[in-house]
Structure formats: structure tokens, C-alpha cells
Amino acid sequence: MQMQAAVDVIVIGAGIAGLCAARELVAAGLRVLVLDKSRGIGGRMATRRVGAAVCDHGAQFFTVRGDDFAAVVTAARRDAAVATWCNGFAHMEPDGSLVAPGDGYPRWRGSRGMTDLPKWLAERLAAADGRCEIRTQATVKAVATVVGGVRIELEDGTGGRVTLFARGAILTAPVPQAIELMAAGGMLGPGGGTDAVARDALATVAYDPCFALMLVLDRPSRVPPPGGIQFAAGSEPIAWLADNFQKGVSPVPAVTVHATGAFSREHFDAPPEEVAGMLLDAARPWIDGDPATAVVERSLHRWKFALPTTVLEEPLVVVTEAPPIACCGDAFAGPRVEGAAASGLAAGRWMVRTLA
Ligand SMILES: Cc1cc2nc3c(=O)[nH]c(=O)nc-3n(C[C@H](O)[C@H](O)[C@H](O)COP(=O)(O)OP(=O)(O)OC[C@H]3O[C@@H](n4cnc5c(N)ncnc54)[C@H](O)[C@@H]3O)c2cc1C
Known part of the structure; x- marks a missing residue:
């Protein structure tokens, strides 16, 4: 098993929520690694x-109704x-x-297709002085808490297993998949550190x-x-x-x-x-x-x-405060692309505040 250098935050998922979260993190000067299991980016914007x-x-x-997402779309439209x-x-x-x-x-x-917006976001992130890496064909297998941070187990495109460490993590995979990753890391069992209210709320999402x-x-x-x-x-x-x-x-x-x-x-x-x-x-x-x-x-x-089919009221669910781990995406505060983007931006800002 290979060990890799730490970053500040690992974002799981390079869909619109993950890329919007990364945008906030990078803007605050944090080092970010975005991991996605697919060959390309964009998730369900495919x-x-x-x-x-x-x-x-x-x-x-x-649709573009909220100011936060409007700012992103206005900049993307200029390009x-x-x-x-x-x-x-x-x-x-x-x-x-x-x-x-x-x-x-x-x-x-x-x-030229719905992936153009995620691709545009990814290009901006790649231009951020090396502070953000987006890795595709990187399937996260488990998320665990460790002293001082988060441990992520992942399988790369060649089937190799890699362990990564970060100060915090944002999970944007569809909620049942995010739950599986936390369960595999032992986070949901007794003493796993997960907030019980958060765990129960996540379990309602379908x-x-x-x-x-x-x-x-x-x-x-x-x-x-x-x-x-x-x-x-x-x-x-x-x-x-x-x-x-x-x-x-x-x-x-x-x-x-x-x-x-x-x-x-x-x-x-x-x-x-x-x-x-x-x-x-x-x-x-x-x-x-x-x-x-x-x-x-x-x-x-x-x-x-x-x-x-169920959307939680909050824009993100904080799973643990220390280390900071949150779930976000289109099942939080508003569905669809716009809701996922707003949720990702909110999760990114929460992480910036928490790590500060
Ligand atoms: C058929 C269909 C039609 C839709 N129509 C519309 C529409 O017209 N308008 C609209 O606004 N919305 C529509 N949506 C919904 C919209 O696509 C989503 O709300 C939005 O794209 C969700 O973004 P997200 O970032 O939350 O999740 P996703 O786009 O799903 O991103 C999550 C990412 O996590 C990655 N991932 C998951 N598990 C792992 C893992 N273990 N390791 C690494 N990476 C992982 C996935 O590969 C994915 O890229 C539609 C969706 C579908 C499927």
C-alpha cells in the first residue's frame, strides 16, 4: 500500500457540487484534491x-435563480x-x-453539451497555482477519521490501492454511496465519531x-x-x-x-x-x-x-466537526444542477470557516 502526501481537503466527486466546493476552497488558498471514479468529470452533467x-x-x-450560482454562470458565459x-x-x-x-x-x-460547465470549472481550478488537482478513475473505497484529519482509501485506474490523508473531506457522491464509504471506514458504527442526527438524516435520502x-x-x-x-x-x-x-x-x-x-x-x-x-x-x-x-x-x-426523491432542508450535512467532514450535493437544500451547485458552494465555505 502506497502513502501519499497530505492536502488540506479531499473532495469526493467531480460533479457540479464537488467542483463548486473546490472553487471555494481554492479561492481561500487551501490545497485541494478532487477524486472521481469516472473517466471524465461532470457526474450527472453528462x-x-x-x-x-x-x-x-x-x-x-x-436554471439560475440564486445569486451564488448566478455569479458562477455569469463568469462561465463570459467564456x-x-x-x-x-x-x-x-x-x-x-x-x-x-x-x-x-x-x-x-x-x-x-x-457544446452539459459537461461544458463542469469542464470550465475544472479548467479554472487547474489554473490555480497548483493548489488543486483533479484525479479521475480514482474510486474512493472508504473514508475514516484519524487523529488530526481524514484517511481516504482509494483504488486508482490500474486497480492499485492508495491511502491519502487530508485535514478535511467533502463527500458529494449520491448519499447512499457516501454512506457506504463512511461505513467502510468505520465511521457509522459505535465510536465512529459520526453525529447521530446527521447519520439519521442522511439515511432518509433516496x-x-x-x-x-x-x-x-x-x-x-x-x-x-x-x-x-x-x-x-x-x-x-x-x-x-x-x-x-x-x-x-x-x-x-x-x-x-x-x-x-x-x-x-x-x-x-x-x-x-x-x-x-x-x-x-x-x-x-x-x-x-x-x-x-x-x-x-x-x-x-x-x-x-x-x-x-427526498431533499434535506440544509445545504450540507456536517458528519463530524473534528475532523471536518460534510456531505453535500443535489439532495441538500434544493435538487437539480442549481441545488447541487449551491450546496457545493455552501459546503466549501463551511470547510474554509472550519479549517480557519
Ligand atoms: C437522467 C437525468 C436527468 C436530469 N435532468 C436534469 C435537468 O434537466 N436539470 C437539472 O437541473 N438537473 C437534472 N438532473 C439532475 C442533475 O444532473 C444533478 O442534480 C446534478 O448534476 C448533481 O450534481 P452532484 O455534483 O450533486 O452529483 P453528481 O453529478 O452525481 O456527482 C457526484 C460524483 O461523485 C462521483 N463518485 C461517486 N462515488 C464515488 C467514489 N466512490 N469515488 C470517487 N468518485 C465517486 C461520481 O462519479 C460523480 O461524478 C438530471 C439527472 C439525471 C441523471
Whole structure:
């Protein structure tokens, strides 16, 4: 087992919450290591190439209502990393009628896909005088408290095990995964040091899964402008359908279909081809022509922890004060991209205050 030099704070997860937390930490002059198990960064702000197409298959857009996140988005917009997509989407009503968009507040997107905002944040962090390293393909296996700090056990991309130490840690993995990491480090048992109220609050957080089907088309889709349809609650099996070409992220026609939580739960372990077939059938009205020829390529992604069904009131949960360890992300104080960003910023500030 290899030992590695200490940093001030280890952030687990390079999604929007983790990167926003790191932004606050680095701005305060702390040394930060961000670890993510994936090959790329962005977490559920995910963009993928499918054949000649580019598809957002996680978050589709984001809102900007709070001042904190607005400051981040304004700076990202100056660098052309984000743009407004539209001011609302068509709604599919339970009776099958389509209501035109009309609520008027801006929906934002990454310029070339949703990962553009996390990538922009990561580039700024990398430019911070060497104070921040972002390591991908680094899967954290356990988080433990030790005298004077936190011990993180991780597996690198080659299967090697590494032990890291820091003064504090911020966990942004979906809450059930964060709980597993703390349990593996012995933090949740008797004498593990975890605040009982915090532990009980975290245990209430649950998520819906979501299937995302990406379809590359040989001609434009039938999705009405501006390229997204939100389906009424209770519609099955589709919750959302988007045209990545109209959105401005794909050079060729391609749609993303998101299944409802109920459908995704019911078919979570079904063969992917079967699930893709059911969703393709349901998406037929939005595909011009016979799907057998109009769909030139398809890809199905299964999100296990897609959207929180329980959101805690606080922007972060402090697991221990000494050493400082907190959980944050989209299950805290407000869901979705904007809520996750605000939660990450709040957790970063809390850590700066606590370490000071
Ligand atoms: C299908 C779908 C559609 C959505 N649509 C929208 C939308 O239209 N608008 C909107 O605002 N939001 C939407 N969301 C929600 C939005 O994507 C999330 O709220 C937000 O991206 C969460 O950010 P986060 O940083 O909290 O978590 P994540 O983005 O999940 O980041 C957590 C990171 O932790 C990493 N991680 C986990 N475990 C470990 C470990 N053991 N070791 C190292 N790294 C680890 C993960 O790889 C991940 O990168 C959608 C989500 C999904 C899945």
C-alpha cells in the first residue's frame, strides 16, 4: 500500500457540487484534491458521442435563480462555456395534447453539451497555482477519521490501492454511496465519531433511477421547437424527450429519451435491448419515418441514482466537526444542477470557516 502526501481537503466527486466546493476552497488558498471514479468529470452533467451525434444523457438544462450560482454562470458565459437554450418547453398533457412553452424563465445549457460547465470549472481550478488537482478513475473505497484529519482509501485506474490523508473531506457522491464509504471506514458504527442526527438524516435520502435512451436519426426529429418535451407526471414510460440537434449541441439529428422513475425502477434489471425497445416504441411519434430505418444508431444508459426523491432542508450535512467532514450535493437544500451547485458552494465555505 502506497502513502501519499497530505492536502488540506479531499473532495469526493467531480460533479457540479464537488467542483463548486473546490472553487471555494481554492479561492481561500487551501490545497485541494478532487477524486472521481469516472473517466471524465461532470457526474450527472453528462454528454456523450453516439456515432456522429452528441447527446446530453444526464441533466438536460439548468436554471439560475440564486445569486451564488448566478455569479458562477455569469463568469462561465463570459467564456462562452454556457448559453441560454430557451424560456420553456412544450408540455405533453395526460390526454395526449401538447401545450406550447410559455413560463418564460431561462433554461441554460453547456455550449457544446452539459459537461461544458463542469469542464470550465475544472479548467479554472487547474489554473490555480497548483493548489488543486483533479484525479479521475480514482474510486474512493472508504473514508475514516484519524487523529488530526481524514484517511481516504482509494483504488486508482490500474486497480492499485492508495491511502491519502487530508485535514478535511467533502463527500458529494449520491448519499447512499457516501454512506457506504463512511461505513467502510468505520465511521457509522459505535465510536465512529459520526453525529447521530446527521447519520439519521442522511439515511432518509433516496433517489429514483432513470434510463436514458439516445437515438441518432437520419433526418430531423418531430420534436417541436425549442427541442424539448416535458411529459405530465404519471405519463408512462417517458418523462422527457429532447432534440440535441435543435438544442445546438449535436451536429446531426439525435434525441435523448428519459424514462420515468416508475418505469426505470420496474425495469432496472431488464435486458438493455428490451428496455431500449420499449422506450423506442413510446418515442415513435417524435421520430419522422419508420424507426427501423430512421434510427441509425442507439445507446442506452442506466442511471442508478438519477434524481433525489427526498431533499434535506440544509445545504450540507456536517458528519463530524473534528475532523471536518460534510456531505453535500443535489439532495441538500434544493435538487437539480442549481441545488447541487449551491450546496457545493455552501459546503466549501463551511470547510474554509472550519479549517480557519
Ligand atoms: C437522467 C437525468 C436527468 C436530469 N435532468 C436534469 C435537468 O434537466 N436539470 C437539472 O437541473 N438537473 C437534472 N438532473 C439532475 C442533475 O444532473 C444533478 O442534480 C446534478 O448534476 C448533481 O450534481 P452532484 O455534483 O450533486 O452529483 P453528481 O453529478 O452525481 O456527482 C457526484 C460524483 O461523485 C462521483 N463518485 C461517486 N462515488 C464515488 C467514489 N466512490 N469515488 C470517487 N468518485 C465517486 C461520481 O462519479 C460523480 O461524478 C438530471 C439527472 C439525471 C441523471
